Amino acid sequence: MRLSRYFLPVLKETPADAQIVSHRLMLRAGLIRQHTAGIYNWLPLGYRVLRKIEQIVREEQDRSGAVEILMPTVQSADLWRESGRYEDYGKEMLRIVDRHERDMLYGPTHEEVVTDLFRSIARSYKDLPRNLYQIQWKFRDEVRPRFGVMRGREFLMKDAYSFDLDEAGARRAYNKMFVAYLNTFARLGVKAIPMRAATGPIGGNLSHEFLILAETGESGVFVHKGVLDKTVPADVDFDGDLQPIVDDWTSLYAATDEMHEEGAGAELGDDLVSARGIEVGHIFYFGTKYSKPMGCTVAGPDGAPVDVHMGSYGIGVSRLVGAIIEACHDEAGIVWPEEVAPFKVGLINLKSGAAETDAVCEDLYAKLEKAGVDVLYDDRADERAGAKFATMDLIGLPWQVIVGPKGVAAGVAELKNRATGERVELSFDAILARLA
């Protein structure tokens, strides 16, 4: 992509109303623009990151055996009356009346819709187990939307729903999601720690939240410091027994403030780390909470009807864009982990319009594109070198290739690593070999 033809409104000034660094950087680096409170436009650069995160989340859901579907954003209130949640959900639900005076709503979550879908299709225990997931926009009329996409009103969630014959099966489904989440966050380049969590309006009794530690997090967290060093197991067999992995991760103390036990602090002493965290994922097992009132049953092996055991599993896809920036930035701007970076390489032409640097840049650009490397080429003729450097640091692409007249005369360009700041002069071919 050529910057001269892109849509990248970089801001020099720090937006006054943005209170946390990720929100400021998302506005300054031209990732998002607010439409109205808690509702955002995703600009090209931000949308690329959102799609990369979405794709990693999707691949890890697929790997765990979940099956992707897409449910509607606008839902019928009748289903929520069946489950008993229509009144309970309160003001966070955006309620809509259609032209026939029917009560509708913009979905804050999809337990009711998926239970209705499943009961209309599943007939017997042979249709189990299943895990259906989607990546879909939600609306919650948050009292205080803030911190940009971290607490939006409209936001993108990956939500999965598991269906099993009994509690033991549901536990296996829960463990699959638990491990899929560990893998997902590791691939996204962030450390998200599973913690025992309260279940809130979704209900149920077994639940973990996954939190990224960050000073600006909205939850207080208390963790045994050993949890911080845990690693994610490679090459998990999702058909095997995952309980040992889950037990390993949950053996050390880790709780959000809602679940924190007074005595734990004294008992753990110096091993207890008290910090703040951002909730990026949440998994629940809630048994027959929805299947029973909504009549989602299948015929068991003996032919008698059984209420299906369910769980639900969310990841805040759009919140993750902000959360990753909270964890990955420096004074100059964003420092994207390579897996989610909007482009891998930023190509800077220090003298756009000069025949020599133009020729080298055009050649590098064409060859990188041909090799399938995502490149953003700063070919702007009306920007000075200093502004080009600042923009590239701000948007945080992992690699910068800097092409100037002196280097070109000597047959070299500079390759800069955004994360370490390390710069090396290399021949054009050596640069291509490193990046492609």
Ligand code: ATP
């Ligand atoms: P929170 O405690 O932050 O309000 P929640 O517990 O209400 O979140 P869940 O119902 O568990 O949220 O939804 C699953 C995931 O969706 C959360 O873990 C979070 O990452 C994301 N999420 C929830 N609310 C928002 C929001 N307003 N903006 C962006 N992401 C959100």
Ligand code: MG
């Ligand atoms: Mg909430």
Ligand code: MG
């Ligand atoms: Mg929560």
Ligand code: MG
């Ligand atoms: Mg939650």
